[in-house]
Amino acid sequence: MLSCDAFVLLIGFWGAFALRLNQLWPLQFQQALPLLLPLWLLGLATLVLSRWYRGLTRTTGSFSLYGLLPRTGLIVVLLFAYTSLFGFIQPPRSFWLLFWGLITAGLIVSRILARDLLRLRLERLQQLLQGATPTGIATLIYGAGEAGHRLLQELQLxxxxxxxxxxDDDPALWYRRLQRLEVHNPELIPELIINHGIKQVLLALPSAVRSRRRELATRFRAMGLEVLTMPSLADLASGRLRVSELRTVAIEDLLGREPSTPINGLLEAAVKDKTILITGAGGSIGSELCRQVLALGAHKLLLLDRSEYALYTIHQELIQLINTSVNTNPSNTQxxxxxxxxxxxxxxxxxxILENLCRNHGVDGLIHAAAYKHVPLVEANVCAALANNxxxxxxxxxxxxxCGLERFTLISTDKAVRPTNAMGASKRACEMLLxxxxxxxxxxxxxxxxxxVRFGNVLGSSGSVVPLFRQQIAAGGPVTVTDPEITRFFMTIPEAVQLVLQxxxxxxxxxxxxxxxxxxxxxADLARQMIQLSGCSVKDANNPNGEIELQFTGLRPGEKLYEELLINANDQETSHPLIRQAREQFMAADQLDQLLLQLNSIIASQDDQAAKLLLARIVPEYQPSLDLIHQANP
Structure with missing residues (x-):
């Protein structure tokens, strides 16, 4: 670029004289030719010493080009001072303004040309290395705002x-240009697909509400298009992900409501500068609790789990998070x-062990997330589950x-409400203890x-339906659902934990x-959506030629058609719109303690049926199978 810039300085020097004097080869320019050597020395030295050449040509943008203005201004000032100091012939005063404008414009144009040529060369090279077709996959960008502009810019290579x-949905943008592309009305998408052979859609809508993303993903999947989405605004703002880090639209992007905003000061109130002990730290909920408690500024975090692998995994992840935080913010000594x-x-x-930990480390709060939660497994291992939970x-x-802790929080479940299975009944008994x-x-x-804190199913937790459906779809099906009418509540794990802490x-x-x-x-609708998002069609009575079959297997022992979150309807509001307080009746302590002693004896004898019957006395809403009741009352 040095030789190119030297040529630009020469052309700018000559052009300023030619424009000022309205001559192609003016006499004053010929007389000023001895100034060319000082011009090159001063000009190139200014660009080198100001680190202009340290920028990457292929990433040159408007911000870096603005940096040329003071540099070229300095070059003009230095040359003017040189001519004044050593008595060279002085060009007309307007020459200097023309000279500054010409060399600035020349250097900018040269950088833009070099950037575009280099990008074209890198694109061709990348195509050769990847063995890609010269044109790639025909792609449509949905969203012509700032996100769409940044995405298109990064995808050029x-x-x-x-x-x-x-x-774009905004009529004000229709028929305008997004770089080289004309922005169209979304109603023209079917026509665009035919004209351009479009195979995939990139959703450049990082701030779009979940319902809108769900609508678009469903619509485009029905057209047979692959749907990719940009990272969220939070991921972009934090620097965790770049605009071009696209991913396939996942079912987590479509389920549930919009993420809630924490109440100021409430989220960190119970954990900031505190020592927190989390049981079940390696589980789905426990591990997210660890991440958020650490991020909220806990003084110390104790992670307890009896699974060596799960504990090792979350511990290593948290260490990595701490190291990343140090690299991005060296002043963060904590x-x-x-x-x-x-x-x-x-x-x-x-x-x-728990008491030793609390005393030795000055624990302030304990969040109890350790539990067996998989309904069919608990039904098959009642005594083991009761002993654990x-x-x-x-x-x-x-x-x-x-140990005099400040807070104790139990992670409960919606299955504790009018439980039909031993897992839900065990969690309701735990609530009664508290x-x-x-x-x-x-x-x-x-x-x-x-x-x-009670909540329903969380997306992606171990043993939940979403990972199971993914495995079944990857294996080519069938995807199994117990009943066509079965429903469940769903929430993302981060949102559930955020609400738990508040x-x-x-x-x-x-x-x-x-x-x-x-x-x-x-x-059943969830299963169909996941099949369609995977790029396959559902095989059922309405579409016998589909690719993946949807089968209904019947309700499992202890399984409900639907879950309830409240035992009584007289719940009350709290200071958070998404957190309510249930008013629950509970058994007197003396009676509960006596029944729990009996239950412990039954657990020791490993009598699952007797354990269920006694559990029904502790939790009257729990109704074990009629076969057990008949056996107990012949």
Missing amino acids: DARFNVVAAV ASNTQLLLPVLADAADQT LGSTTAALAAARN QNAAAQINDCGHGPKCSM ASAMARGGEVFVLDMGEPVRI
Whole structure:
């Protein structure tokens, strides 16, 4: 570029004389030819010393080009000073303004040409290396705003995409240009598909609401198009992802409601500058709790899990998050200390270990997420599940009370509401333990603020339906659904955890918080959407030639057609619009303790049927199978 810039300086020098004097080869230019050597030395030295050549030519944009204005101004000033100091012939005063304008314009044009030629060369080279076709896949960009502009700019060097058209919902943008592309009305998409052979759509709508993305994805999948989406605004703003890091639209993008905004000061209130112990830290909910508690500024985080692999995985991930935070923000001294993490390989039902941890590390709050939750497995292993769910809750609660913790939060489930299975009944019994403890604490005036939070299914958790459907679709089907009418509530794991932490901060003692899960989703519809998002068609009675069959297998033991979040309708509002408080009746402590002692004896004898019957006495809403009742009452 040095030789090119030297030529631009020469042309600018000559052009300023020619324009000023209206002559092609003016006498004054001939007399000023000795100034060319100083001009080159001063000009090129200015560009070199000001680090102009350190920029990447292929990434040159308007911001970097603006940097030429002071540089060329300095070149003109230096040359003017040189002619004045050494007595050279002085050109007309207007020459200097013309000279500055010409060399600035020349350097800008040369950079733009060099950038475009280099991008073209790199594109051709990338095509050769990737073995891609010269045109890539014919692609439509949906969204001609700032996001669409940035996306199109970054995809110019990606041989996988041949962007042939752009559309936008805003009529003000129709028939205008997005770089080289004309922006069209979305109603013209079928015509564009035919004319350009479009095979995929890129959604450049990072701020679009979930319902809009769902509508567009469904529409384009029905047209047989692959649908890719940009990262969210949060990911772009944080720098975690770039505009061009496209991904296939996932079912998580389409389910549920819009993400909620935390109430100022409430999200971090229970964890900032606190020492927090999380049981079940390696699970789906537990691991996200760890991520968010760490991000909210916990003083120390204790991760407890009895699965070595799960504990190792989340611990390594958190270390990586801390190291990344240090690299991006070196002044964050707290983040640089990985000693704020303590992985503990232990059983949450071991009260001695829990108490030692709480005392030795000054734990302020305990979030109890450890539990067996898979309904069919719990039904097949009732005593083991009760020993884990009730045993760990009893131990964790006792440790919290004995060690004087500030808060104790139990992660519960919507299946605790009028339970039809042993898992839900066990979680309702755990809630009753907390309710009794909270009542006793209120009476004596000291102890942790105990609360429990109920919510429904979370997307992507271990054992949930979404990962199962993905596996079945990848295997070519069939996709199995228990009943055509079965429905479930769904929420993303990050949103559920965010609401759990806010509910914990609101606790005053004994509250049963219920998260607003939005509208229930029909599982059969979910299965159909996932099949279509994978690029396949559903094989059913309406489409016998489809690719992946949808089969209905019948409800499993203890499974409900639909889940409920409240036992009674007299719930009350809280300070958060998506968190409500259920008013629950619970068994007296003496009676509950006596029944739990009997249950522990039955668990020790591994009598699943007797355990279910006694569980029904503890949780009257729980109705085990009629066969068990008949056996108990012949």
